[in-house]
Amino acid sequence: MLKVQTGQIVEFYSNSCLVLANGNNFKCKIQGRINLVVGDFVEIEPLVGADYFEALVKKRLDRSSILYKSKENVKKPIASNISHIGILVTKSPKTSLEFIDKWIAISINASIEPFIIFNKIDVLKENAFSKEQSIYKNIGIKTFEISAKLLTNLNCLEKFLAKKTTIFVGNSGSGKSTLTSAMTGKEILSKDLSNNQGVHTTSVSTLYNTGDMQLIDSPGVRDINLDHLKPNKIIFGFSEIYRFSTKCEFPNCNHINDRGCAVIEAVKNGEIEESRYNNFIILSQRK
Template sequence: MSQLHTGRVVSSTGNHCVVADEAGTLQRCQLRHRQGARPVCGDRVDWHADDGTAYIEQIHPRRNVIERGDFRGRPRALAANIDRLILVVAPAPTPDLLLVDRYRVLAGAADIPLMIWINKTDRAEGAGSEPLQRLTDQQTELGLPMLRGSAETGAGIEALKTWIHAETVILVGQSGVGKTSLTQHLIPALALRTGEISEASGQGRHTTTDTRLFPRPEGGCLIDSPGVRTLRLDHLSVRDVAAGFPDITEKAHACRFRDCHHLEEPQCAVQSAIKQGQIDPQRLMNWRRLITETGGADSNQAQP
């Protein structure tokens, strides 16, 4: 066998993937039919060339992997070896608190740190300011790190770059919050690199793939994954959901009944915390919704 090379998968589709070496040189690699797991964006792999064709020989152990459920609820890997998930929110469109909690659960299940970037701070006044304040109050209480700025004016961008220096990150969030503009700040040569990846894949300059990895000039990488934006959690467990709601599960230990649904039961510690302003009632609504989606009919299934 010829010499083995090590690289990182920058895109993967069909029966091949594109791998970048440490210098950023791209190589189109075929997949071996005998391989079990398929390489995904962010994977580190070994490959070798044989008669002019490069083949993936081994996928290195993953530190973590982001998965989403398919239409049958089966997990499908999208990206691997991620250092941070950045949730982008803005005053408009109005922050979706349920979506925020979905990403909390997803990040927790994959053991990936989550942070919030509050974009469009130059437009912070107006109809979206109250829901945004509710969101920031919630997540500050839960200890989630946040940064603020504007992808349009450039405010706060350098602080964000410093925070995520040398990390592999993914941007997620609602449509219209400014992820594309933020990506352009983080990857100035985005269009050029996209064309290079498309050419290396052999599918043309204008072909796009679901998930791609781009190196950042300051170090680290950004993974662009539209698949993470259409978020389903039905491949996760009830306990995964519960872990994303530590404020509720902690209080639930003090409920009088082990199978408390946190509705109108006597001596419900969760309802008591809501009345005292310790838990946002929206959090409990979201918890019930996600527990149901992951197959938990009763709240006691989410108890640790």
């Protein structure tokens, strides 16, 4: 067996992980204090004489992207090397436009491409998402309309996701597990095992390799917020607002009530969607 191999973390537990390297899954212990998450590319050293594939993680390779979450000011990585974030949007449960805009801002600030999946079209009238479609197509976001349950339009989505590493985000009940199952052909079980008090939770993050595409399923993503993003970075998640902001008369314009504000002007004449502007203000003024 090769002495040192390069692979990718496909499952991550609290202090061990599963690494896919050269077609084999290695159960790995982690040497020293390397900070690792699902999606990381690593160098491993197989253990000599082990009955099955066991190895030691020696080194992490550079990440192309990383998603963080922060809790009480501690920044914690959740998953890495993601190229795309698919935001699941449904009428029931209702997805707010603020949720969509928050995830667009998180994605763009992490150098990950966001796109939108309108789900559960099987129970909706045609054009039920026309308003949302126009808001997001206008700012250059790719959109899909699917039924994860009836497998409607999944072939378009599949084509788009080829060769990409994607994570689906959405409110509870929006269809993340149904869609992941449909895409991977695997039943996705609920990964949160909690005791009766709901105090102790164990969670596993998984990267599914489905031939052409990679899907990451990480419970840690659920409660990501914008805490680790400085308010002045939020505007990069609103590219159309950023574009106008460079034309404001005063360089320190807060785009709320200032004279000569090109952003407010653009909202007034319909060049910036009102919901996008409102969510920009909410997200950049928080705390």
